[in-house]
Amino acid sequence: MARILTGIQSTGTPHLGNILGAIIPAIELSSDPKNQSLFFIADLHSFTTIKDKELLRKNTYSTAACWLAFGFDTDKNIFYRQSDVSIVCELTWYLSCFTPYPMLSNSHSFKDKSDKLSEVNTGLFTYPVLMAADILLYDANIVPVGKDQKQHLEITRDIANSFNHKFPNSLTIPQEKIDKKVMTIPGTDGQKMSKSYNNFIDIFLPEKKLKKQIMSIITDSISVDDPKDPENCTVFKLFELIADKSDVLELEKKYRHGGYGYGHAKKDLFEVMLEKYKSQRELYNHYINNQSLIEQKLIKGAEKANEIATTVLDRVRKNIGY
16 A cells, blocks of 8 residues: 655645646545545644734635545545644654755755845745655655655655665655646746746635636737637636546637637636536535534544654654664
8 A cells, every 4th residue: 555645835725726736636646545645734834934823724724625625535544734743843853963954955945035035934944854754754655746846855855865874764765746747737827826926716716706817817919800829828728627628629629710719718717617616616615614624624634643653753763762
């Protein structure tokens, strides 16, 4: 049995890019009876930037509600809040003693903000070590990651190998899994969808607000009458990711024929999005309006996660000599 682990920061409701690039592929992996999946809400990582307790709690619930709405089986697998397994911080310390400074100074999470060092806290600098502990604490075999997280998994492997060289048979070395089909999801401006760029689509918004987001997608100025190139259109690329193949082919014909404007395409994208995610939108709202259900699942998951984590940490302590 392969043990699969993935986490997502509680920085608000996951957007379409998160869902297509991480959540759906991870849930599909978890559906394999040969696998055991551990999915966690990375609220400790979120604390590097969010210091408001109410916002942290709200973001945790909205993130969890999304995973649950897309069908993650919390009975078969393990679903927990990172901060509920506090011994991850102890392992982080052990691993940090094997992590060279240059490794962290070259990590993307630090370098992206290194031009404003006064705004970089130690938590952000040591982010990759906590991420390594998140993975290694559970003897994870496979970690689904996006292209932008690949470096952090490489850091995890390097730290674990260094640790095992000194203290053999302490940590399981994880393998990455990247779904190349949805490695980069375009946002409303054509760049990678990201909250940092404020170009994301939130599929759980009320219909009017969701439609407004979709209608804001940037397109070129080709007139309604003229043919259009679907391969260079963000609206088409998003439609292609979520619609049935027959509908995609039909939309492509409309683009290439002409007499079909981007406004029409955006409306079609909006309609297919409502239809595609109808049940997920309903489930999401159900959980958000009944947060005690989310809390019950997270607490139950934390109990299971702590059992695995304690076993691994006891092994590490013994090997170290504590």
